[in-house]
Amino acid sequence: MDQVERRSLSVLVDNEAGVLSQVSRMFSRKGYNIESLAVGTTDDPKVSRITIEVLADEKHTNLLCNQLRKLLPVHSVKLLNPNNSIRRELILVKVNADSSEACNRVIQIANIFRASVIDVSTTTLTLAMIGEESKAEAIVNLVKEFGILELVRTGMVALERGTDTIYEATKEKGEFDYGKNVL
Amino acid sequence: MQMTGAKILMECLLEQGVDTVFGYPGGTILNVYDELYNYEGKIRHILTAHEQGASHAADGYARSTGKVGVCFATSGPGCTNLVTGIATAYMDSSPVVFVTCNVTENLIGKDSFQEVDITGITMPITKCNYIVRDVNQLADIVREAFAIARGGRPGPVLIDIVKNVTAETAEYTPLSREEHASQGRLGALVKRASHDLKMPEPDLGDVEILADMIRKSSKPLLICGGGVVRGRADQEFNVFAERIDSPVAITVMGAGGFRGRNPLTTGMIGMHGSQASNMAVDACDLLIAVGCRFSDRVALDPKTFASQAKVVQIDIDRSEINKNVETDHHIIGDAKRVLQLLLERLDQQHHEEWKQYVFSFKTETEYDEAGNTLTPKQISDVIARLCPQDTMVATDVGQHQMWVAQHFHYDYPGQLLTSGGFGTMGFGLGAAIGAQVGNPDKTVIHITGDGSFRMNCNELATESYYNLPIITFIYNNQVLGMVRQWQHLIYHEHYSQTTLDRAPDFVKLAEAYGLGGKRVCTVPELEEAVREALACGHGYVIDCAIDMDEMVRPMVPGGGRITNFLVD
Numbered sequence: 189m190d191q192v193e194r195r196s197l198s199v200l201v202d203n204e205a206g207v208l209s210q211v212s213r214m215f216s217r218k219g220y221n222i223e224s225l226a227v228g229t230t231d232d233p234k235v236s237r238i239t240i241e242v243l244a245d246e247k248h249t250n251l252l253c254n255q256l257r258k259l260l261p262v263h264s265v266k267l268l269n270p271n272n273s274i275r276r277e278l279i280l281v282k283v284n285a286d287s288s289e290a291c292n293r294v295i296q297i298a299n300i301f302r303a304s305v306i307d308v309s310t311t312t313l314t315l316a317m318i319g320e321e322s323k324a325e326a327i328v329n330l331v332k333e334f335g336i337l338e339l340v341r342t343g344m345v346a347l348e349r350g351t352d353t354i355y356e357a358t359k360e361k362g363e364f365d366y367g368k369n370v371l
Numbered sequence: 372m373q374m375t376g377a378k379i380l381m382e383c384l385l386e387q388g389v390d391t392v393f394g395y396p397g398g399t400i401l402n403v404y405d406e407l408y409n410y411e412g413k414i415r416h417i418l419t420a421h422e423q424g425a426s427h428a429a430d431g432y433a434r435s436t437g438k439v440g441v442c443f444a445t446s447g448p449g450c451t452n453l454v455t456g457i458a459t460a461y462m463d464s465s466p467v468v469f470v471t472c473n474v475t476e477n478l479i480g481k482d483s484f485q486e487v488d489i490t491g492i493t494m495p496i497t498k499c500n501y502i503v504r505d506v507n508q509l510a511d512i513v514r515e516a517f518a519i520a521r522g523g524r525p526g527p528v529l530i531d532i533v534k535n536v537t538a539e540t541a542e543y544t545p546l547s548r549e550e551h552a553s554q555g556r557l558g559a560l561v562k563r564a565s566h567d568l569k570m571p572e573p574d575l576g577d578v579e580i581l582a583d584m585i586r587k588s589s590k591p592l593l594i595c596g597g598g599v600v601r602g603r604a605d606q607e608f609n610v611f612a613e614r615i616d617s618p619v620a621i622t623v624m625g626a627g628g629f630r631g632r633n634p635l636t637t638g639m640i641g642m643h644g645s646q647a648s649n650m651a652v653d654a655c656d657l658l659i660a661v662g663c664r665f666s667d668r669v670a671l672d673p674k675t676f677a678s679q680a681k682v683v684q685i686d687i688d689r690s691e692i693n694k695n696v697e698t699d700h701h702i703i704g705d706a707k708r709v710l711q712l713l714l715e716r717l718d719q720q721h722h723e724e725w726k727q728y729v730f731s732f733k734t735e736t737e738y739d740e741a742g743n744t745l746t747p748k749q750i751s752d753v754i755a756r757l758c759p760q761d762t763m764v765a766t767d768v769g770q771h772q773m774w775v776a777q778h779f780h781y782d783y784p785g786q787l788l789t790s791g792g793f794g795t796m797g798f799g800l801g802a803a804i805g806a807q808v809g810n811p812d813k814t815v816i817h818i819t820g821d822g823s824f825r826m827n828c829n830e831l832a833t834e835s836y837y838n839l840p841i842i843t844f845i846y847n848n849q850v851l852g853m854v855r856q857w858q859h860l861i862y863h864e865h866y867s868q869t870t871l872d873r874a875p876d877f878v879k880l881a882e883a884y885g886l887g888g889k890r891v892c893t894v895p896e897l898e899e900a901v902r903e904a905l906a907c908g909h910g911y912v913i914d915c916a917i918d919m920d921e922m923v924r925p926m927v928p929g930g931g932r933i934t935n936f937l938v939d
Contacts, residue, residue, distance in 0.1 A: 210494055217495065254690040260499045260519065263563065359574065363689040363703040366571050368560075369523040 200263040226343035275346040284335035376537040377406035383513035393425040397445025400472035402537035420829040426456020427801025435806035440467040447485030462792025466525035498526035506539040511555040573704030582716040588657035591617040597624030598662010600784040607710035620648035626787040631780025641669040646732040665695040751778035765803035767823030770852035797826030831884040881912035
């Protein structure tokens with residue numbers, strides 16, 4: 189079990205200045221590089237959800253989660269089960285396409301991967317694609333020969349499948365809230 | 372009522388019952404000090420020699436009184452001088468609210484004079500911190516800050532107020548402390564964590580499980596940690612230990628949580644723990660740690676620590692569970708409440724055989740007959756004999772700190788003030804000042820080494836000005852003793868930069884600050900000096916000559932098995 193793997197954490201936090209830096213600091217402090225990070229508000233504009241991916245073993249991931257849960261602006265932290273969660277990220281890639289042949293081939297590749305062409309110039313094409321690492325890697329490898337001018341990823345976002353949510357009131361969550369008691 | 376930010380701050384301090392503030396003024400905090408001027412008689416300000424001294428004093432005040440300490444400082448160097456003090460409070464879970472002021476809003480981010488991002492700097496060493504840019508939020512933030520500092524696991528909180536906010540006005544509505552949790556930001560925080568307006572209860576199922584484990588155990592051991600002291604759970608802990616008839620090992624931070632004279636105590640645990648404590652850890656079948664995070668100075672090697680025992684942690688902070696040592700069970704809750712619940716469920720237990728085994732080992736270090744100089748033990752004995760039994764002791768860090776933790780018997784929480792977690796040399800004098808200010812009727816002594824004392828002895832000015840009758844005992848061995856001890860035992864006697872044969876003459880220094888002072892080399896001289904110091908009614912420095920080769924015994928090297936004594 190204790191293998192170094194890529195693990196996804198969902199973190200619910202107050203949507204306030206400085207909170208992201210508090211959360212991300214915890215990773216650098218413990219010597220973990222953040223592989224991927226995505227932040228945005230939830231259906232409640234006062235609450236943001238951070239999805240963080242990190243390469244770590246289970247024991248250290250749990251320690252990290254516990255240190256995060258201790259922070260006052262952190263509402264809850266969930267380590268997502270990789271077998272029971274969906275992960276997606278958006279990738280934008282600007283490719284060299286200075287001949288009509290190159291242009292056609294890039295568009296063909298895009299179609300196969302269900303990527304969309306979102307910008308065209310006389311010498312470039314920009315593709316947008318949603319997926320997981322394997323799909324991203326595949327398309328990036330294919331368009332490499334045309335020359336990649338720029339590539340950007342949003343960072344992975346993830347949700348659990350089915351009825352499971354981060355809002356479940358577990359005993360463990362109650363235990364962490366005890367330490368945050370302010371009375 | 373419309374008020375300036377500075378006045379709102381004062382009113383909010385009064386709401387919290389604050390009557391004492393430690394600090395040092397400066398440019399950006401001028402408005403606050405101008406308002407403080409009008410609050411003379413309601414809020415007493417203790418002006419220290421240096422902001423670090425103020426931070427330790429507020430910390431010492433908090434530890435010794437159980438109230439929240441308050442410390443003011445200005446922007447830039449004023450607040451960076453607090454950093455060591457904040458970290459010290461954080462590591463030992465001491466509730467202190469630090470109020471700093473930053474440059475005016477339009478100067479922020481421009482590298483202005485005395486500007487620094489103090490909330491960024493202190494993020495990892497505060498429970499939380501705030502930058503106040505809107506005067507309308509000030510009262511709300513101050514109320515939340517105090518609640519957070521003292522609530523749950525206590526700790527330091529920093530409020531950085533930009534200067535213009537202290538001058539701007541807002542509507543201030545007085546609010547009694549009982550109402551804070553139902554209003555404003557604090558109300559939202561409380562609601563989010565779905566608490567009622569009372570302390571949450573520990574899980575009764577978890578309590579039952581532990582009660583059952585205790586009934587089945589024949590070789591239990593209790594560890595009294597800092598949580599017992601912070602939670603003022605000493606009474607419950609004493610009854611509990613006697614009820615389950617278990618030996619009790621005490622950590623440095625736990626001193627005073629369990630009566631040092633109780634026959635169940637095995638003394639200190641860990642790197643400089645007693646034979647009895649450390650052997651008991653190794654042999655027990657149930658280890659119950661109350662408010663103890665198994666730091667590396669206590670557990671040493673987490674893998675071999677209590678390897679034959681079921682380990683149970685009782686802590687208010689869930690993130691401490693399984694952090695350093697893997698546990699078999701835990702209960703989350705306030706130490707006082709958890710122990711009450713356990714007591715309701717447990718009958719008197721008896722463990723004669725086990726106690727006989729544990730107490731066949733020494734609970735205190737035995738020392739050789741003294742030679743020509745004073746020994747640390749002799750000094751401790753004279754202090755214990757001549758000073759009142761409830762004397763508060765503030766220490767610095769190093770050999771003297773360990774001797775003080777080992778030699779004295781502490782009776783109540785807050786009696787020993789020491790930087791256990793962060794190990795801050797220079798903590799002691801500030802802490803003693805805070806303790807004496809908060810406990811004017813108690814005898815407060817400050818025990819230090821020549822290395823530690825040299826770091827922050829400037830606070831003698833504060834001690835002298837406010838006429839605080841603190842007695843400083845310098846265990847003066849002319850070396851940086853603890854580091855030298857390691858160099859002696861582990862670094863082939865390479866005494867690299869640990870010889871401190873240098874100025875000042877501490878007696879003359881004390882006199883320069885208007886205090887009494889005496890250098891002593893024998894027990895009768897020491898006794899005379901202590902009597903004089905106790906009678907004189909003002910601060911006094913006793914410079915005690917000890918041998919540079921004195922060691923703290925026993926000692927287990929860091930990371931080793933807890934019974935692997937390098938020195939007996």
